[in-house]
Amino acid sequence: MATRAFLNLADATEAALIVAAQARDQAAFGELVKRRQGWARALLRKMCQSHAEADDLAQEAFIKAWDRLRDLETPAAFPGWFRRIAVTTFLMAKRRQKAVFEEIDEAVSPLADETSTPEAQAGAKIDLEKALARLSDAERLCVTLNHGEGLSHGEIVEMTGLPLGTVKSHVLRGTEKLRRMLEAA
Amino acid sequence: MNDFDALLKRSFAEADEPADDGFSVQVSHTVARREAASTLRSRAYAVAMGVAGLAVFYGVYALASALGPQILAMAGLELAQAHGALASGPSETAQSLMQSLSAGMTQVLLITAALAGGAVAYRSVQQG
Numbered sequence: 001m002a003t004r005a006f007l008n009l010a011d012a013t014e015a016a017l018i019v020a021a022q023a024r025d026q027a028a029f030g031e032l033v034k035r036r037q038g039w040a041r042a043l044l045r046k047m048c049q050s051h052a053e054a055d056d057l058a059q060e061a062f063i064k065a066w067d068r069l070r071d072l073e074t075p076a077a078f079p080g081w082f083r084r085i086a087v088t089t090f091l092m093a094k095r096r097q098k099a100v101f102e103e104i105d106e107a108v109s110p111l112a113d114e115t116s117t118p119e120a121q122a123g124a125k126i127d128l129e130k131a132l133a134r135l136s137d138a139e140r141l142c143v144t145l146n147h148g149e150g151l152s153h154g155e156i157v158e159m160t161g162l163p164l165g166t167v168k169s170h171v172l173r174g175t176e177k178l179r180r181m182l183e184a185a
Numbered sequence: 186m187n188d189f190d191a192l193l194k195r196s197f198a199e200a201d202e203p204a205d206d207g208f209s210v211q212v213s214h215t216v217a218r219r220e221a222a223s224t225l226r227s228r229a230y231a232v233a234m235g236v237a238g239l240a241v242f243y244g245v246y247a248l249a250s251a252l253g254p255q256i257l258a259m260a261g262l263e264l265a266q267a268h269g270a271l272a273s274g275p276s277e278t279a280q281s282l283m284q285s286l287s288a289g290m291t292q293v294l295l296i297t298a299a300l301a302g303g304a305v306a307y308r309s310v311q312q313g
Contacts (some may be wrong), residue, residue, distance in 0.1 A: 005238045024219065024220075026213065026216055026217055029213070029216060030209060030210075030212070030213035030216075033208075033209040033212045033213065034205055034209040035206055037203075037208050037209050037212075038202030038203055038204070038205070041203045042200060042201070042202045042203060045203070046197075046200070051203075055208065057212065058208070059208070059212055059215065062216075063212070063215060063216065063219070063260060064211045065256065066216050066219075071304070128197060128200050129200070144197075147190070147193045147194055147197050148194075148197035148200075173187075175190070175193065177194065178188050178189075182189075
């Protein structure tokens with residue numbers, strides 16, 4: 001708690017918050033959660049089919065992060081380090097449900113409702129969550145990490161433990177399904 | 186990168202992030218509860234270890250009180266016997282035993298040398 005006395009939470013940098021949280025400062029960790037919750041929950045909402053499940057997993061991931069924060073070597077590595085925890089939490093949850101990598105119906109339905117909006121019709125943006133929900137768990141995970149988080153196939157392999165060929169296949173098929181959904185709309 | 190990939194990346198980048206609807210408070214409360222429970226557990230563990238240490242100490246003390254004088258007396262006796270054995274010279278029995286061993290050892294060495302010499306001679310004959 002020695003760092004706490006010198007830390008104004010609202011103005012503190014993320015690195016300072018992380019260092020304080022590593023010294024078991026709960027208030028600093030609370031501030032860190034407040035700043036990162038949007039990113040973490042959005043990431044997991046893209047991977048999960050329900051917001052409630054994603055929020056539960058995000059909470060689980062933050063608790064794990066609190067427990068393991070001393071393992072983090074540099075504050076700058078926090079986003080990647082936390083992303084790995086979030087993905088592992090997601091994979092463990094799916095394994096518990098024994099649902100991971102089950103394929104869903106190959107017939108891809110068009111995104112009639114969401115692509116009928118003027119914005120989507122103009123091709124500016126797609127309703128990502130609804131489109132992703134139509135992919136299988138594995139495709140959604142790989143597409144999110146590749147297109148959303150900018151990870152290479154190799155990094156996804158390292159993070160998920162899936163074979164390289166499988167990752168490439170999931171990214172390709174997931175992306176193709178999203179494309180077909182939009183074209184059919 | 187084609188147009189669709191670019192659209193996909195932009196959609197990911199522009200996807201809305203959920204507002205903090207009490208999520209961070211919930212996580213903070215969970216962390217606080219876990220830390221409190223962990224502190225309580227470690228204190229209970231320390232108390233349990235203290236009680237166990239006292240119990241062991243009391244048991245050893247009781248045992249030492251009962252058997253200590255006997256053990257010390259036996260140790261003193263053994264020490265006195267050892268001191269006596271070292272102070273006096275070897276007994277007659279020990280002396281005769283040592284002589285027998287020396288004589289026997291000579292025989293054993295002679296037989297071993299003869300066998301080794303025979304083996305060497307045999308090998309040289311075979312090779313020659």
